[in-house]
Amino acid sequence: MRMRTEEAAGHAILGNSGEILSLIATGTATSRSALLELSGLSRVTVTQRLNALIAAGLVRETERTVPSGGRPTRVLSVNERAGFVLVANIGETFIRLAAMDTEPSIIVESTIPFNAADGPQHVLEHLAREFDRLIARSRASHPFLFGLGISLPTPVDFKRGCVVGPSVLHGWDEFDIAGWMRERFGVPAYVENDVNLMTIHEHRQNYPHVDDMIFIKAGTGIGSGIVSGGRIFRGAQGAAGDIGHIQFESADPPLCRCGKFGCVEARAAGWAIARDLTKRGFKAENARDVVELVTRQNPEALMLLRAAGRVIGEVASDVVSILNPSLIVVGGTLARSGDFLLSGIRELVYQRCLPLATRDLQIVLAYPHKDSALFGAAYLAFYDIFSRQKVDELLARFAAPEGRSAARPSPPGTANVPSAS
Structure with a gap:
């Protein structure tokens, strides 16, 4: 009976530990002193709840330390083996x-x-x-x-x-x-x-301190992601950043896969460049084929890719004028061609935007990462x-019988969960 009572008390403490877990998981507080300061809870309460999380295997103390005014304190982290x-x-x-x-x-x-x-x-x-x-x-x-x-x-x-x-x-x-x-x-x-x-991966992994950035994917299709104030911006229905289907007027607009005419994608996407190369007698079915021809210094492929960069740059310049990001990152299959695409984008952005918007603007290639x-x-x-809004649901699932069956390993390493954009 006593063991059951102690177990129930432990589960109750764990169930009340959501705020502590959220602070640690998001990297907001990674030490005991930071937990005390940011939670506003008493030292005893913080200790009890933290100990419950450690005992449950959700949190651990790493080998890394931070200054604490006295003896260095170990950094707290979500247990990556949990x-x-x-x-x-x-x-x-x-x-x-x-x-x-x-x-x-x-x-x-x-x-x-x-x-x-x-x-x-x-x-x-x-x-x-x-x-x-x-x-x-x-x-x-x-x-x-x-x-x-x-x-x-x-x-x-x-x-x-x-x-x-x-x-x-x-x-x-x-x-x-x-x-x-x-x-x-x-x-x-x-x-x-x-x-x-x-966009979220590029931001969190490579530019976590950039508050306002645009990620442009130039591959089989064309699209973009927007980070505003450090968070992904989706718009009302999740359609924000769909630059591939912005339409340009011309005398003979190309047909897009969406069924409309003159879209950015129909002019600059990998499938569109492959289409134009095929008309010129080259074997190209997709963006990878385009990059292969560019790698072999095929003049037509180089010309079309540079033109595609200018098309993307034209729509990117409008985005820069509206959102004023400090960084544009260009990724996707076509970005593997390097400066052949990037130079066209830079040309139009710096040509069309006001100096104030481009004064500190960087336009760079994404770090290659297939996943x-x-x-x-x-x-x-x-x-x-x-x-903080969902962590209590997590603890409720974790404390359920199937959650309690989890092992409690605490191996070396760290596992703070960086905040997603």
Whole structure:
């Protein structure tokens, strides 16, 4: 009876530890003194709640230390071995999947074929079965499933977790992907556009101190993500940043995949450049083929890519004039061509924008990373799950019988969860 009473008391303390866990997970407070200052709780209460989190295996003291006015104190961190998130990036013909810990870093990963014509129900069932395999491979070392995130190559209504058309995923419109996944796995599920997730990864991983930036993905399609005030900006329905379908008037506007004429994408995307190269007698089907021809110094490919850079630069100059970012990062397959694309973008931005908007503006290439959308999905999921508004739900799941069965390892390493944009 006494053991049951002590266990119940421990669970009660753990259940009240949400604020402490959120402060640690988001990196807002990484020491005991910082927890005291920011929580406003008494030293005894902070100690009790922190000890409960450590005993549960959710938090640990790392080997790193920070000055404390006396003896250095150890840095507190989420225990990266406590659990994992499942993430998937749905591409054109394949789906990349992974289980990631809270750093985040990949625990296990896999790839499965994808055909959008199979429809959402069939694809999600296949995806869920592969997630089951990743769970089985991850549980022994990382017992608790925190949640899951899915990246889609299409406009997404983030609040509702569904695709909104027109898009390359024909027949997926309005299907409740997030709800389907929540029902299947019983954990928080997030669905987001791939460009926004690439933006989140680029921001958190490489430019965490930049408050206002634009990420432009130049690949098979054209899109952008916006970071404003340090957070991803989605707009009212999640359509913010869709620069690929801004239309330019001309005498003979090209037809876009969306069914309209004159879109930026129809002029500058990888598929559009490949189309124009094919008309000139070159073998090119996609953005990778374009980059291959550029690498071989093909004059027509170089000319078309530079022209594409100027088209992207034209729309980017409007974005700069409206949002006044301090940084533009250009990624995607076409960005692998380096300055051939970037020079065209810079030319138009600096030519069209006022000096005040471009005085401190940097325009750079993204750090190459094939899994940036996967990592962005992990950042996004962890940020919401550990947020002050959601962390109590996490602790309730963790304290349930299936959560209590989790092991309590505390290996070397750190695992603060950087705030997602």
